[in-house]
Amino acid sequence: MDDPEAPARSSGRPVDPRLLRYARTSRLFFVAIGVIGLAQTAVVVGFAWLTTQAIVGAIGGMPVADLMRVLAALAAVVAARAGLLWLREAVSARAAARVRSELRGGLTSAVGRLGPGWLANRNSAQLAVTAGRGLDALDAYFGRYLPQLVLTVIATPVLIAVIWWSDWISGVTVLLTMPLIPLFMVLIGLATRAVQRAQWQTLRQLAARFADTVRGLSTLTVFGRQHRAASSIERVTENYRIETMRVLRVSFLSGFALEFLASISVAIVAVSIGFRLIDGSLALSVGLFVLLLAPEAYLPLRQVGVQFHAAAEGVAATDDVFEVLDAARALPPQDAASSASTTDAATSVAAERGILRARELRVRRGDSLLAPVSFTARPGTITLLSGPSGAGKSSVFAALRGIAPFEGELTLDDEQVPPPASWLAWAGQDAGLIAGTVAENVTLGASTDRVAGPAGERAVVRALTAAGAADLDPALELGVRGAGLSGGQAQRVAVARALFRHVNSGAPVVALDEPSAALDAETEAALWQSLRRVADDGATVLLVSHRESARSIADVLVDVRPRSEVTA
Known part of the structure; x- marks a missing residue:
């Protein structure tokens, strides 16, 4: 990690390993989110199974008492799903706050260790934006992106396995169409990272320009150049607006593409199930169960792409923070002593x-x-x-x-x-x-x-x-x-x-x-x-x-x- 290319390489990973090194709170967070994700996956399977039993039972003339027990269990599963979602949000919010505090403290200590010689070559306003707004954007990173990423790693293979076990034809269909979503996610993600990084750099430039202008405003006024400075800030602000709109366009485009691919994939599964239900080669209970699980199998992967946009600003800020922390970590031990x-x-x-x-x-x-x-x-x-x-x-x-x-x-x-x-x-x-x-x-x-x-x-x-x-x-x-x-x-x-x-x-x-x-x-x-x-x-x-x-x-x-x- 001490080599100069480390930040560039790690920035392309879903989770930067330096996060685990510099923010120890994140380790416990991943464990907690993993447990919650496993419970959410079990609840999704239970919901599909109980819904199938209720519908098939109602059609097949299930006794009312038995049907009421199924519906009661279904209500309990729905409540459990809502409770797990609330718990995930609470854990994510607390983890984001603690990680922000750890990274800000680490950033302050690193700047102190690097000393005034290093700081003289940096813009303090840009560092302030990174430590302020940049790290505040970790709320989206921890509250949405990382929980969804962990849920995808756990839920997607489990749901595919359940679908395959219930109906191997549908399992093969899901398995063959699933890679289309990651493929488009990678292509769109590369474009998103580029435009998001450009937006972040423009914001840092705007903060630096504004701080420098305020610092030298009296001098600019003496020489009659204050209006020119205002025009410069206006120009950078306009650039930031353009970059922000570009990010929004890419975000909407990626959301449409992922939703379209997932809908087409689910439609293929549904058509296959429909034909086999008509010719009697597939039972209604199995077909309905698989049909309810198919959207849930695509949903986590689809949501990762959506939440990546919300978290991109926080990811860009952590790259800047890790750069400073890596520089301080590279100092010889005697310097710290x-x-x-x-x-x-x-x-x-x-x-x-x-x-x-x-x-x-x-x-x-x-x-x-x-x-x-x-x-x-x-x-x-x-x-x-x-x-x-x-x-x-x-x-x-x-x-x-x-x-x-x-x-x-x-x-x-x-x-x-x-x-x-x-x-x-x-x-x-x-x-x-x-x-x-x-x-x-x-x-x-x-x-x-x-x-x-x-x-x-x-x-x-x-x-x-x-x-x-x-x-x-x-x-x-x-x-x-x-x-x-x-x-x-x-x-x-x-x-x-x-x-x-x-x-x-x-x-x-x-x-x-x-x-x-x-x-x-x-x-x-x-x-x-x-x-x-x-x-x-x-x-x-x-x-x-x-x-x-x-x-x-x-x-x-x-x-x-x-x-x-x-x-x-």
Whole structure:
């Protein structure tokens, strides 16, 4: 499964074996559905047999008491059939919910293991669509397609065997006409998979385009290109409508083809039975019993083709999820161990702690290790990581945050670093703002009792002022991803969040990645002064910046070089 062609091969199978690997709940689901399917098959045979007995008995003058017993048994079978159908729906719905939860959790963990280097080459909006709507489509996959597939595997051979045992001529007829349905299912399924995949890719493209447009809307407005962006979204939306209608056309066509083939096959069986009933070579009870079972023999296989269309979107989404999970599974074992090293320590950090040491720290980016980095950052100092773009400065911060695997040693006060939530106040190049007020973005993650009331409001204002964003109203409502702010304003709010966390939660280490990239010289100078005061008050400040002005406030300068420049 680790080879690159595995996803392509497995996607053509009725059930992707990776589902059993990554969603253990599905194993029990298949067992339960198998038992229910066997019971449903028995009920179908019982229903046909009791119906035959009732009709033949009524024609042949069966005593009323005996006829009533047959009808009572028939009613019980009908009730059992309805109960089994309800039970199958309930089991399928619960299994779908649990598998969705498992796959979403696995997807989140896999993205964390793969790290920011991998994520930088992916579109986060497309991943969000996959984890959201895509996995929600598993309801149809588990609720309709898989139960029908299991029922087909169980019921079809059993019903053919019963028909053959009752009337071998009808059994041969069903056996010869049955392959027509799978043949057309394969042909139609190939077309369905192609158009469904195109629809899914168009939806992902639409989500990515919309997210990118919202993120850069302020810039587009400045340059007068917002209308062109709207036209682009409209064009992709129209493509999605066209792809959706194409999927519906193929679905209706396949449904018609399968129903037509099944009707013709049942008609052939019925004509054969009719001729033999006329010449007396077949008993009425046998002919009627076989005639009632013949549609049921074709029904499961026919329904598999119908339900495949309903489940196709979920299948396409799971292919994308499995691709990410396979990539994380392919990581060397030591990567997981080193990444986990940041989460296994104790969760409490004393307020006076803050000496952060890195010794020969080599962060893994993809399949390679970056150049080793060593530094000691102490309370009361500003440690500046400098170097060319791509050298790995942000990757060092990713290792601090526990989202990038690494080799070497990383300690806080000579102990293994605990989870970053307990000691790190961080702001990255991506502001990472959410829909809500400016104040809610600044206080994100803080306990409610510490941010409520006038004291919390004053702390927010102080953090914004220190970040050079005193002009922002804390009550200002922001849209998705902080829409409503310029790039520089969003960056200052992210810095304010880190400073608020340092003061509010006592996080001893403040790490800022290019905090002045979108600031003018005057605002940048004010920010450097604020960081100098934060460090002088006892914080351990780590800073990544390309600006020459950052060197004026740095106590320690760490030169991070690309791996190609490191001598052996």
